[in-house]
Amino acid sequence: MRKNNHLEFSIYRYNQDIHDSPYMESYFFNMEEIRNMMLSDVLFKIKKKDPTFSFRISCRQGVCGSDGMNINGRNGLACITSIKDLLKKCKKVVVKPLTGFTILKDLVVNMSDFFDRYKEIFPYIIENNENGCIKKRNHIQSISQRNKLNGLYGCILCACCSSSCPSVWWNTDKFIGPAGLLTSYRFLSDDRDHGKNFRLNHLQDSFKVFKCHNIMNCISSCPKNLNPNRAIRKIKIMLLKNMLNLT
Numbered sequence: 001m002r003k004n005n006h007l008e009f010s011i012y013r014y015n016q017d018i019h020d021s022p023y024m025e026s027y028f029f030n031m032e033e034i035r036n037m038m039l040s041d042v043l044f045k046i047k048k049k050d051p052t053f054s055f056r057i058s059c060r061q062g063v064c065g066s067d068g069m070n071i072n073g074r075n076g077l078a079c080i081t082s083i084k085d086l087l088k089k090c091k092k093v094v095v096k097p098l099t100g101f102t103i104l105k106d107l108v109v110n111m112s113d114f115f116d117r118y119k120e121i122f123p124y125i126i127e128n129n130e131n132g133c134i135k136k137r138n139h140i141q142s143i144s145q146r147n148k149l150n151g152l153y154g155c156i157l158c159a160c161c162s163s164s165c166p167s168v169w170w171n172t173d174k175f176i177g178p179a180g181l182l183t184s185y186r187f188l189s190d191d192r193d194h195g196k197n198f199r200l201n202h203l204q205d206s207f208k209v210f211k212c213h214n215i216m217n218c219i220s221s222c223p224k225n226l227n228p229n230r231a232i233r234k235i236k237i238m239l240l241k242n243m244l245n246l247t
């Protein structure tokens with residue numbers, strides 16, 4: 001709702017120590033004052049009005065992934081969501097925490113499951129450790145090898161994709177989810193990595209990858225314009241070949 005040139009921000013509030021259930025609280029700000037701001041600036045203004053309001057934030061430039069939240073029904077980063085753009089499409093701004101996560105307080109969610117699944121893909125180069133020792137050496141890459149990684153390494157772990165994926169909601173503890181699988185494919189594609197078979201064998205079950213049903217929400221919700229679904233489809237092909245010993 002817009003009142004006397006003021007824009008309404010309807011914000012999800014919940015503190016389990018005080019409230020029986022969550023509720024939406026409205027804050028109004030003069031449109032001229034906030035027009036050129038980012039949503040994160042407005043959240044700080046709310047925090048000034050009510051210091052008990054909680055949200056995560058760090059870099060304020062779209063690189064740390066701390067401030068993923070649901071903004072007018074779509075997941076995004078508050079620090080790179082401009083009020084000007086929001087005003088083009090809405091009469092009021094509704095902000096909720098990421099869907100599918102346990103709420104800790106207000107917009108802050110528990111991301112433990114998300115990071116536990118991420119750890120399961122071994123997000124680092126696996127060295128050739130014949131004879132039990134890791135070789136100390138340079139990791140040389142040709143230009144074409146390096147180009148294979150384009151579009152695969154820009155994930156900032158904001159969880160906007162996983163939060164919009166129904167398969168993650170229903171299989172939180174078993175399906176790796178779009179963010180983890182995008183990074184998994186990044187290491188499967190890296191010529192410097194010696195863990196391909198190990199990685200594929202680890203992913204080879206009916207949940208970790210195959211619970212992706214190509215719903216594609218992950219693509220539309222990624223603030224970095226990455227395509228986790230394409231990476232997942234490629235991993236599925238690798239897994240099928242691995243199963244049939246075609247690699």
Ligand code: SF4
Binds near residue numbers: 228
């Ligand atoms: S394409 Fe797969 S990973 Fe992406 S939202 Fe759909 S089910 Fe989830």
Ligand code: SF4
Binds near residue numbers: 160
């Ligand atoms: S793939 Fe995109 S939406 Fe998913 S965690 Fe990475 S940056 Fe965020």
Ligand code: FES
Binds near residue numbers: 057060063079080
């Ligand atoms: S605060 Fe770091 S991405 Fe928004």
